Amino acid sequence: MFSKTLVATAVAATLTSAYWLQSETQPSVESATENTGRTTELRKIPSRHLTTNNSLPPPAPIPNQLVANLSSSSTVNSQAQRNTGSHQSRFPQQRASDDDNIFISHSQKQPLFATTADDARKLILQSGNQHLQIQQGDDLLLKTSKRDQKGNVIYKYGQTYEGIPVFGRELVVQITPSDEVGLIAGQFESNIKLDTSPSMTASTAMDIAFSAFKETPTDTPTVLEAPQLVVYTDEKIAPVLTYRVVVEYNTLQTGYKKEQVFINANSGQPINHITLIYSAFNYSIHTLNNQCLSQNGSGLPGTEITKDDGEHAAGVDANSGHAYWFYKHMFNRDSWDNSGRKLVSTIHARFQGSNGSCGSDNAFFTGSQMIYGDGDTGLKNPGAAIDIFGHEFSHGFTSAESNLTYQNQSGAINESISDVMGVGVSIWKTSGGSSTGNPSSFNPTDKDWDMGEDAALTQSWQRHMDDPEENGKSKDDYNDRYTGSDDNGGVHSNSGIMNLAFYLLSEGGTHPRGNTTIDVTGLGAEKALQIYYYANDNLFTSSTNFEDARQKLATAAKTLYSCEEWEAVHQSYDAVNVPGTRGDECGSDDTGGGDTGGGTGGDTGSGDAGDTTQPPSSGDNIALGSAYSASSQYSYNYAPGNATDGNTGSYWVSRNIYNPSSTEHILLNLGSNQSFSQIDINWGGSDAAGNLSVYVWRNNQWTYVGGNSGSPARSVNFASTQGQYIAITMKNGLYRRWYAIKELEIH
Ligand SMILES: [Ca+2]
Ligand SMILES: [Ca+2]
Ligand SMILES: [Ca+2]
Ligand SMILES: [Ca+2]
Ligand SMILES: [Zn+2]
Known part of the structure; x- marks a missing residue:
């Protein structure tokens, strides 16, 4: 049974309220069940030698199989690899927008394996160089361990740098019951350099x-x-x-x-x-001292009242039950924190409006309870509206699990999850859900797809999942998203992009304003809700953005159902123009299981390089797949692996080199000890080096084997030598912009 408290504001003493607020903190996420060491020594320090290079980092001791898996362009579906497809003919004219997303999905061809949280952590740290550019000082700290209804284990790690947490940088790893890595995804900040x-x-x-x-x-x-x-x-x-x-x-x-x-x-x-205040409607929600709710003001949570305290109290009381039983029966979740936490709702609250006056329009979640005004000109008794109540309750669910940061894209996703689950409670109730169980089928009405219509007196206070722009504020297309700073970065307008994707996933069909033409396969509300719940419960991280959400929702669909549902999720995000490609989790686009075959309509971000197996080049080039690290990279589109992927359309590009004598390097791992006598570089135009030096890792140091100069330096020949790890340094950039390598061959 659930418990709840109804309270009215403006009665409790000031001291009581101050104490109450200070003693309540954000609900903490499920505590980790395993501890990990905080730092890992990945490198050995080479001893000095006349013909050695001590400024190069030594190679990390990487298990060969993991290197082979992670560096093969045909099996890895990372942001870096996928982006090479759509960017292969372009060259950077300015720094690409920062994108720290990592997405490595399960490969049927070459799976990765891990059992414990520490296995998974080491796998990321030691073999993830190509994607994460791991350096000394980087580590991952286990935050939570969960097991889902399919028996998968999901570990969530927070990034640390020299033992200090990196805000908003988290990775989740999903491991199947047979110990295969299903997913490594989230955000990682590479190349931090800080005292x-x-x-x-x-x-x-x-x-x-x-x-x-x-x-x-x-x-x-x-x-x-x-x-x-x-x-x-x-x-x-x-x-x-x-x-x-x-x-x-x-x-x-x-x-x-x-x-x-x-x-x-x-x-x-x-x-x-x-x-840390999650509001339902206002584009800036606040309360004021003395008259309105405040730091030392009107006394949250107030004095306990009952459902007989008028219409609003009765509505909140009923909705507490609907929201509780929706989460319990649909997802086996025990209250918003999944630990049976008492539902505290405060009504009759007053908040400061934009003109400085004290009003009653709004509803919000404080990190520990729900607060509702009784309404003025915009709203009437919002807590009595089932979808608004479900919205606020669901902010509790999000803060307990993904804890999406309430700003910019992650904030819009936080808002959208609350709208999705808010209308979910409404659909569930409409369809016959009750304290005794779920409805036998889900039959949403048009009112269910409207958000707040029972309490909103004017259109601008409503939202519409099926046509977000109907309220004149919300966005329905990723390409039109708001990027300013108002409303915490547009959290209540950009939420419309995901709201529409959810509606289309549930009901099927096309974009209501014809922005795209793809016809999404509808899965019904029950499956759509399960997919969104799973992703927010297990896979989203605090910095998940729309592109990350798209991929993780697709993984959630495949985890719970099949490739058909996975394809439908991708379609729904193609429909709202969120970029993203289909990796090889379900084979290629054409065999992905979608029954409409509409995998590419409106897909502006397509270019599925991850599925393309490059034919080996002629001759005895042993460099293919060997580049795993570099001194720098221009952006995720230009990872070191691009220099040895056999494709001249993809590049490794260094950072800007303001000084031509600045030295950059790229590191190669041949997988085993091999013989070679020549290195050839196919440069990206004039973004080339005038000097090249080649080193082999031998006796724990980088030993010089040969070099060359030219305009540019293209080949280095030397007496046949042996080695597994090779470092190539370059300097005297001809064009002083950056170094760019299309392909690098070793013979
Ligand atoms: Ca960054
Ligand atoms: Ca509604
Ligand atoms: Ca409507
Ligand atoms: Ca290439
Ligand atoms: Zn909200």
């Missing part, structure tokens, strides 16, 4: 930061979680050493705030604020 000793104490940094907030706090912010050293980074901000602190405060401009703040640990400047 991890802060020059300021946390309290000095906070003093500076609090006076530098854009909106001035009316009083010293209350610290809810003590400062912790964290490497902060996101799609716009390069890694920086920060103190992360959770604070609560009021401002004159927009009232009450509860947020995590990242403060530069060397300057005290605030780097980013991320709200």
